[in-house]
Amino acid sequence: MQNERKAPANPDLSFFFDPRSIAVIGSFRENFFGGHVIVKSLLNGGYKGKIFPINPAYQEVHGLKVYPSLKDVPQEVDLAMVMINARSVVGIVRECARKGIRAMIVVSDGFAERDEEGARLQKELLDIAGEEGIRIMGPNTAGVVNTANGFNPSAYDAGYYRIKKGPIAIGAMTGMTNPQAFPYPELHFGVSKICDFGNKCDVDECDLLEYLAEDPDTGVISMYLESIRDGRRLIKIARTVTKTKPVLVFKSGRTKEGARASASHTGAMAVDDKIFDGLCRQSGILRLEEFKDLFEIPKIFASQALPKGGRLGIVTITGAVGVVIIDEGVKYGVSLTTLSGETRQTLDGIYQGLGTMPVDIGPMMAAVKNPFEIYSRVVEAVAVDCNVDMLINVVWANPTEVIFSSYLKGYERIKDRIKKPIATWVYGPSSEGAADMAKRVENMGFPVFTSPEKCIQALGLAWAYKRYTVQGTRYTE
């Protein structure tokens, strides 16, 4: 576990996400990175608060007056975003304090992740901030986003500035989940908050969880961690949070080699992976398997009901996918269902053998006259079956409009009707066609995943979460 710090002076993180005003302290040279971009991001993101650029060498940036120093700002400032060199950061903290600033986002690097001198500077930064009652995010952070108020002070240009609102909050010890690194406009289900802890000398995963627990815009929390600061505190807080909001964590630094690299990335100390696993088990945290899961898996929680059981239905046009899914489902205590007698009768009436799980529509394709006319009835019959707790639907994005629309008719028939999670995989002979189809399916409210394996992982974690919240047990027990 990481270094200890006394209880934070000000436990409220709202100054980071909802400041009435922000001071941007750094260079305003036109570049792909820096203060110039932050001001542009703020303006284009739709932030309604006051923006005060600070730098004695500039007069104006994006039409805003630049103040020579913080003390020249004529109004109150809630948050300072700092991008000056590490040595100068420490000096600015006192200035921030004098201005009544309560929170600082320190974008600057060159702290504990760099060398011993950097570690010393970081400690000094933290000590002074502690004395002054200022909360620090970072250093070495790409900052935050809040979609509720359009607050997006991104220091890297992403080419877009507004991000769709949605229930997914993302926190990470990296800027790799910030807008410049991920195509958020393409994430159909939207986000509430994005937060890069950076070296997390102060604000950490526990603070963020506490804040997000109370955030009405957040329904599911996805986090990337390389280390944890205080395991006991995390268990305590996560236990409370996971009662109402699922918490998903991808943790790297699992191996000793990875942990060593982590130390040079954020200056953080590692934690034994088995200990972390135990911590997750005790607190209901769901573990993710790879980095991109951070964006993908939360979609199931963001849009679908939790399953009432672990009985899986599959509708596919190819048998192999069913086998792949079932193999993976075993890890999560999910097993292939047997359809009820009534459904089996209905399906076998359409085509002999269709009532057997996984429901493979492939064979009837060549045999019946208008297979895609029939399709929507098949998916409906399976979805409403009382023996089906969750459904994976495999969609073939064949470049034929009749096939596209028949799949969509299937979703139309079950939309707003059933309270079960449905995960979809779309595949086909063109990425563009598959992406188009995926978009149409997500527009109807059904999340699409990038592989059959991701479909079952998402549903499996939803079932694990359901079990945890109801019975207090995890799928691994």
Place this chain on the structure above:
Amino acid sequence: MQNERKAPANPDLSFFFDPRSIAVIGSFRENFFGGHVIVKSLLNGGYKGKIFPINPAYQEVHGLKVYPSLKDVPQEVDLAMVMINARSVVGIVRECARKGIRAMIVVSDGFAERDEEGARLQKELLDIAGEEGIRIMGPNTAGVVNTANGFNPSAYDAGYYRIKKGPIAIGAMTGMTNPQAFPYPELHFGVSKICDFGNKCDVDECDLLEYLAEDPDTGVISMYLESIRDGRRLIKIARTVTKTKPVLVFKSGRTKEGARASASHTGAMAVDDKIFDGLCRQSGILRLEEFKDLFEIPKIFASQALPKGGRLGIVTITGAVGVVIIDEGVKYGVSLTTLSGETRQTLDGIYQGLGTMPVDIGPMMAAVKNPFEIYSRVVEAVAVDCNVDMLINVVWANPTEVIFSSYLKGYERIKDRIKKPIATWVYGPSSEGAADMAKRVENMGFPVFTSPEKCIQALGLAWAYKRYTVQGTRYTE
């Protein structure tokens, strides 16, 4: 293991991939599937052999004469592709034999994957074919593709017909690797052969391996299996093949639940996953972790030199990715290298701390004036370092042309100069931008993978293969 069959009458599979003429036996109704599509695929794929559509109810299809029966065909026929109902398939085998046909692709389903009656039909089909010296691919197969001669008798319309030539051969117990299911035109490194064994009543993984071993167009073999027919034969053949061509296998039906589903998919019997793992270890087969790996991982073998050791270099703009990669690398005996003194000096001369692995260009970004001017020298210095056996390059597809072009300049500097494998991950704020950048990188001959984890898995398997071929040992030993 699956049922035994005597040594095949005709071990040569060239009739399946390089027939001088093909008879297409089925319906020619215009549809998304069937004989109508097969003929279209053959014509548009550029196949130069003779095509004989067979069906008494049609006169013409796509401008070609349709013959009422096989015996009416005035010329020799090498291969028959059959799509009539299962019960009629058996009857057609004798007709094929009388016509001197040596190979049949049986697309029809309703055999062992369906029910006992289907299993009986399949056995009858196999017995008669054995008597007549005809090889069977399938039944329940989507067929084959050979890019060398443009032979693409696809029964499902993919919207495209020509597939780029390249060294990757794909064999599978599913049609999910055939053109209608995967965007092959987007697979930069191209394929040699595609083959769906279907229920593999006759032609199986061993036959295909033997054939591909001798195929001059094939350099790497990627297979999806749910079962294996004859483990001892597979070990024997794979041992020979893997001496010169890497063989990658994704095997499903790993769990007993998955195996049960597999039985209803292809009628195949499962094999204990530990036994299969031992088999791979003994024969140098490399195991893949998920379905889409079948298309993605072979790219490293298709385009890059094998690594001489397991020392990994990383150039990234973000530290977290380094940690994720290193965690994953441990599984493959790959570890982060230490740069030579000379390289360290060069890099630290550019920016203090840059010479430490992973080489994180992030910190210098904000600090130096034209960081992207410097970038190409950084990637070059790392790539040529004698302590680096393999390299992962992380590319940020920021929507700025100067950044794009500086990355490409990096590749330009090392192209044709070093004989080490390089794997690239491209990420960024727009999928389209990332895809565009990935395409440019692949156009320069460097494979791009869909995640940092896939980069290291590909390199890890390349290193495992190198060790197997040199020392006869696997990374797991």
